[in-house]
Amino acid sequence: MSLDDVVICSPLRTPVGRFGGVFAGLTAASLAATVLRELAARNGLGEGDVDDVVLGQCYPNGEAPAIGRIAALDAGLGTGVPGLQVDRRCGSGLQAVLYACMQVATGAAATVVAGGVESMSQVEHYALGLRTGVRGDGTMLHDRLARARETAGGLHHPVPGGMLETAENVRRDHDVDRLSQDAWALRSQQRAGAAVAEGRFADEVVGVEVPGTRKAPARTVTEDEHPRPGTTMEDLAALRPVMARVDPAATVTAGNASGQNDGAAMCLVTTRAEADRRGWDPFLTLRGWAVAGVAPETMGIGPVPAVAAALARTGLTLADMDLVELNEAFASQVLACLAAWESSGQLTDADRERVNVNGSGISLGHPVGATGARILATMAHELRRREGRYALETMCIGGGQGLAAVFERVS
Numbered sequence: 001m002s003l004d005d006v007v008i009c010s011p012l013r014t015p016v017g018r019f020g021g022v023f024a025g026l027t028a029a030s031l032a033a034t035v036l037r038e039l040a041a042r043n044g045l046g047e048g049d050v051d052d053v054v055l056g057q058c059y060p061n062g063e064a065p066a067i068g069r070i071a072a073l074d075a076g077l078g079t080g081v082p083g084l085q086v087d088r089r090c091g092s093g094l095q096a097v098l099y100a101c102m103q104v105a106t107g108a109a110a111t112v113v114a115g116g117v118e119s120m121s122q123v124e125h126y127a128l129g130l131r132t133g134v135r136g137d138g139t140m141l142h143d144r145l146a147r148a149r150e151t152a153g154g155l156h157h158p159v160p161g162g163m164l165e166t167a168e169n170v171r172r173d174h175d176v177d178r179l180s181q182d183a184w185a186l187r188s189q190q191r192a193g194a195a196v197a198e199g200r201f202a203d204e205v206v207g208v209e210v211p212g213t214r215k216a217p218a219r220t221v222t223e224d225e226h227p228r229p230g231t232t233m234e235d236l237a238a239l240r241p242v243m244a245r246v247d248p249a250a251t252v253t254a255g256n257a258s259g260q261n262d263g264a265a266m267c268l269v270t271t272r273a274e275a276d277r278r279g280w281d282p283f284l285t286l287r288g289w290a291v292a293g294v295a296p297e298t299m300g301i302g303p304v305p306a307v308a309a310a311l312a313r314t315g316l317t318l319a320d321m322d323l324v325e326l327n328e329a330f331a332s333q334v335l336a337c338l339a340a341w342e343s344s345g346q347l348t349d350a351d352r353e354r355v356n357v358n359g360s361g362i363s364l365g366h367p368v369g370a371t372g373a374r375i376l377a378t379m380a381h382e383l384r385r386r387e388g389r390y391a392l393e394t395m396c397i398g399g400g401q402g403l404a405a406v407f408e409r410v411s
Contacts, residue, residue: 005271006104007282007410008097011377012039013265014208016365017121018225022210023262024121028057028369029064031208031264032117033074038206039113039266040075043280047078051109054100055266056092056116057085057369059123059144067117087369089152090329090395091291091403092116093265094372098405100269101286110274115266115373120145122262145260152399153296163299163398164242167252167330170300174336178251181331182236185256185362188328192359193229200358200385204377226259226365256331258361265373267380282410283380287390288314289405300333302402303394304340310392310404318346321406322388324354325375327395328361337396358382371395372403383409 012035017023023031032055039045053068064070068083088095093116100114125141149162159165170176195201205222212218241250242257268280275282290309294302303326311317318324318341328334338355341347358364358378361371375393383391387409394404 001105001107001271003101003105003286006101006285007270007272007275008284008286008380008407009268009270009275009280009282010039010043011204011265011267011283011380012206013204013370013374013377014206014263015221016224016226016367016374017221017262018365019260019262020121021225021262022221023119023208025211026119026208026262027063027122028117028119029067029070029074031119031262032067032071034208035115035206035264035266036071036075036077036113039268040077043268043278045077047080050077050081050111050113052100052103053081053083053113054096055083055085055114056087056094056096056372057118058087058089058092058148059118059120059369060085061124071117088401088403089398090327090366090368091372091397091401092369093374094376094393094395094403094405097267097269097373097376098286098289104269104271111268111270113266114269115264116370117264118367118369119262120260120367149398157296157400159296161243161246163329164252164257166297166299167257167332168243168247168250169298170336171251171332172249173298174339176332176335180335181251181256182233184331184335185236186231186233188356188359188363189228189231191357192224192227192363195358196223196227196229200382201378204381224364226261227359227363231255252330252332256362258329258366261365261367263365263367263370263374265370265377267373267376283384284407285410287316287406287408289403292402294400294402296400299398299400300330300396301336301340302396302400303337303404304402306402306404307392307394310406314406316390316406318351318392321390321392322354322386323357323379323383323391325360325379325391325393326355327366327371327375328356329366329396331362333396379407
């Protein structure tokens, strides 16, 4: 058995919800179970058909520990299906799929459900020190979302401004101006808007039932909530940089950065023989992947060394890629990565047409634990639509990492 024998089937995802938006009342476990139930229904999965459920999640809690297991139970796959949770920050959803490929390639499993989930709307606040008693005036509640961004560099690489600070550092180091960032953000919104208008996401999206409230009836959500296709350069220019008070040269705004979002995405990872036997629809096979470390303070440049390592291992080049998916954590880091590839002759300005053809984190949102699998689903369907051969998925990762994977379409 080898990676050549492994295929990725039925990549699906929920729509992506805004922070505090349409999915705010749904738990991460509920979002995950929704996708898994649909994946099971479409592929005839029952008890005993799945060997493991591997899900990325960056903000787990005590309500759904080892969320892959919870999703399997809640989706009705039976008590015999194990599951776990993977955290490589923004790369978690993709990492879950990569681990699943390795499980199948080594013979440790025949069929694995892999992907990711996040409900950033429901990430909790927490307090430390309560077990041993609190003295004085009381204790402090920490916002887990904000705190994890500040502590991702460990003791020796503090990032008090969180990921925004890293985006400004990359902007400064690579001389990325505000106008180009806003232009990239506009491009992302326009491409996502065109994809929605043309129905390009229809095959990958699973509808999510949202219970009714006193203000709104129950409904099934089938479209991404985050895109703003009517955005203009004037709208973007009017937004104030988030760190303007501490850095007069700051350029990162809510408009040229990714969102905080809710969503889930999954696929089936199995052998070619099993897919043929069960009549499952294989989209991709994994050609190679790599993870790399960079300074936590400039985490946004992480895709550059990760892509270099992944391409070296596959013997391919950026020119061989029919699609390049570079997650838009921030426009500044996307542009810095593109500039690095262009300056080294790996990519031309014209090649940018193959990058994020349906938008990415700025327009579609960034439900961090799910994003890697969400990108995979969108990329797989687009590669099939174009009848392309190779696609690259890469992303920067909080704490100073980059992750990259090269996939080939199964024809």
